Amino acid sequence: MISSFGIGNPGMILPALIGGAALLALLLIKEWADRDLGALWSRILAAGISVASLVLIALEPVMETEREGRLGILLTEGFRQGQADSLKKAHPGIRTFDYKAGQPLQVPGEVKTLYILGYGPQGYDHWQFAGHRCHFLGASPPAGIMGIQYRKTLGLGGDLSVRGLYSNAPDSTRLLLLDPGGNPADSVLLAGEGVSEFQLRGVPKAAGDYVFTLEARDPRGEVLSAEPLPVRIRTGNPLRLLILNTYPTFETKYLKNFLAGRGNALLVRSQLTRGRYKFEYFNREATPVYRFSDKILSDFDAVIADWPSLQNLDPASLRAIEKRVAESGLGLFIQPDEDYFRQNPGRAYFEFSAGPGESANPGEDGELERYPYFLSGPFTAREVQNPGSGPIGVVRPLGAGRVATTWLRETYPLVLDGKEAAYAQIWTTLLDAVVTAKGEALEWEALTGIPRVDEPFEFRVRTGITDPEVRNSREARIPLIREVLLPGNWQGRDYPRETGWNRLRAGPDSLPTHTYFVYDEKAWESVEAHQLLQANRRAFSDAEDVSPLVKQKEPVPPIWFFAAFLLGMGWLWLAPRILPGG
Structure with a gap:
């Protein structure tokens, strides 16, 4: 189908028009002089x-037509040759192309429909598929670890808890957690075929940056796989916490024992009657606090308050807390009740939607009841993910500080069941989400899960600095892009050149650095394959439909213009010989 016409030789437009006009003028003058011929x-x-006709011959006009585009097969890592052969048999003449991550897509424009085999392309190459109709056929996921969750930064003395899924393990396969010295810290026997859940624990002995190893062995002791687990162990400074309760509860009792046992400084205020309070002090001086001001709150890193206590504060105290959060980075954690989730977002700091009914949140070794509500706003809020058990709360920035809450009803039953490690992990995760580092004007967040050499490592920086400057381990400056909706957030991309620990730093040495681990090309291949399969299925199922037609420009045969030229000149030559006036 012809859709439009164009000029195939645009550079000749001006010369052809000038020459054609001059030639036409000469012919018109000649014919006018012989007007008596008739x-x-x-x-x-x-x-x-x-x-x-002469002008058109010089301009080489073309017509744009549409026809059915050709088919192609794109082979990515993990493809099955049998699947490719079946496509070739069903579509004779179909072309085959190889995909190379980070390289230009070697698929000509005439190929409009692509069948993608294997695990699929990397996310940073998806833009190259915008002009093609893609059918992602995927591949069978590989055997091995298909999912892994653990905290990559721990406080000294905390438990390293590693949870994950293993697909199609050979019979009697044993999974071991090895410490940085190669000594077994824990092990588990996998179930065999299908998907097996596993959980391993270890206790780091000293602060620093270490690499544990997750090793799979067959019954003979042969190593099937060995995957690195980078962990950063930090000593950390004790937190200064203010806990406000309407009345003493078991939840607060076990929470204050846990926090005080970790060396944190606590002031616990429980209301007894109107205007009368019970004060408890742990690792700090006994100084009661009845009303709150900016000066008093400067002695705390975070406030943990149940919802009724927060509502019962006098307006001046509540304003002082909100001001301290927004301007000085104080953390505010709200222990909710049923009424809290029904409040408007202006009072509750979050917007929640009711769920289909009361549900349960899986704990590390069991389940914890949760309130039947789910986060629906604001857009700056995010869920707090507990490694191995999914979301356990929500957090949002509020100026320089953060506000957080949880939808877990009670956590102390974990302690009663002897699951202190699970309890500690939940509260460490929640407090890490709400407490900003003391005195730090900059915060880092890694956006790339498995960094590799010469592949983009994306990160986010949150800071109040007007124009932050980030440099990598090679002291090369990394360009940053400011997020439009959150001006204090910046995103950047580094391309690491070495495996192991790499470092990013921002400005002066007083600002915190970000250390991340770069894996070699063979590490965590099975996990990355599963993640890539899922990401590509989502991406190509949501992609906009592309027409299978391809547009091409075909030159108009010049014979037609030459024939018209001969007819015209033939009449000019013949007219004087046959007309009566000739």
Whole structure:
């Protein structure tokens, strides 16, 4: 189907028009001089047709047509040759192309429909598929670890808890957690075929940056796989916490024991009657606090308050807390009740939607009841993910500080069941989400899960600095892009050149650095394959439909213009010989 016409030789437009106009003028002058011959207008028309034909021959006009595009097969890592052979048999003449991550897509424009086999392309290459109709056929996921969750930064003395899924393990396969010295810290026997859940624990002995190893062995002791687990162990400074309760509860009892046992400084205020309070002090001086001001709150890193206590504060105290959060980075954690989730977002700091009914949140070794509500706003809020058990709360920035809450009803039953490690992990995760580092004007967040050499490592920086400057381990400056909706957030991309620990730093040495681990090309291949399969299924199922038709420009055969030129010049030559006035 012809859709439009165009000029194939645009560089000749001006010379052709000037030359054609001059030639037409000469022919018109000649024919006007011989006007007594008769048939003047037919001779003028013939002159025009002849000159126009010459001009069109010089301009080489083309017509744009549409036809069915060709088919292609894109082979990515993990593809099955049998699947490719089946496509070739079903579509004779289909072309095959190889995908190379980070390289230009070597698929010509005439190939409009692509069948993608294997695990699929990397996310940073998806833009190259915008002009193609893609059918992602995927591949069978590989055997091995298909999912892994653990905290990559721990406080000294905390438990390293590693949870994950293993697909199609050979019979009697044993999974071991090895410490940085190669000594077994824990092990588990996998179930065999299908998907097996596993959980391993270890206790780091000293602060620093270490690499544990997750090793799979067959019954003979042969190593099937060995995957690195980078962990950063930090000593950390004790937190200064203010806990407000309407009345003493078991939840607060076990929470204050846990926090005080970790060396944190606590002031616990529980209301007894109107205007009367019970004060408890742990690792700090006994100084009661009845009303709150900016000066008093400067002695705390975070406030943990149940919802009724927060609502019962006098307006001046509540304003002082909100001001301290927004301007000085104080953390505010709200222990909710049923009424809290029904509040408007202006009072509750979050917007929640009711769920289909009361549900349960899986704990590390069991389940914890949760309130039947789910986060629906604001857009700056995010869920707090507990490694191995999914979301356990929500957090949002509020100026320089953060506000957080949880939808877990009670966590102390974990302690009663002897699951202190699970309890500690939940509260460490929640407090890490709400407490900003003391005195730090900059915060880092890694956006790339498995960094590799010469592949983009994306990160986010949150800071109040007007124009932050980030440099990598090679002291090369990394360009940053400011997020439009959150001006204090910046995103950047580094391309690490070495495996192991790499570092990013921002500005002066007083600002915190970000250390991340770069894996070699063979590490965590099975996990990355599963993640890539899922990401590509989502991406190509949501992609906009592309027409299978391809547009191409075909030159108009010049023989037609040459024939018109001969007819016109033939009449100009023949007219003087046959007309009566000739």
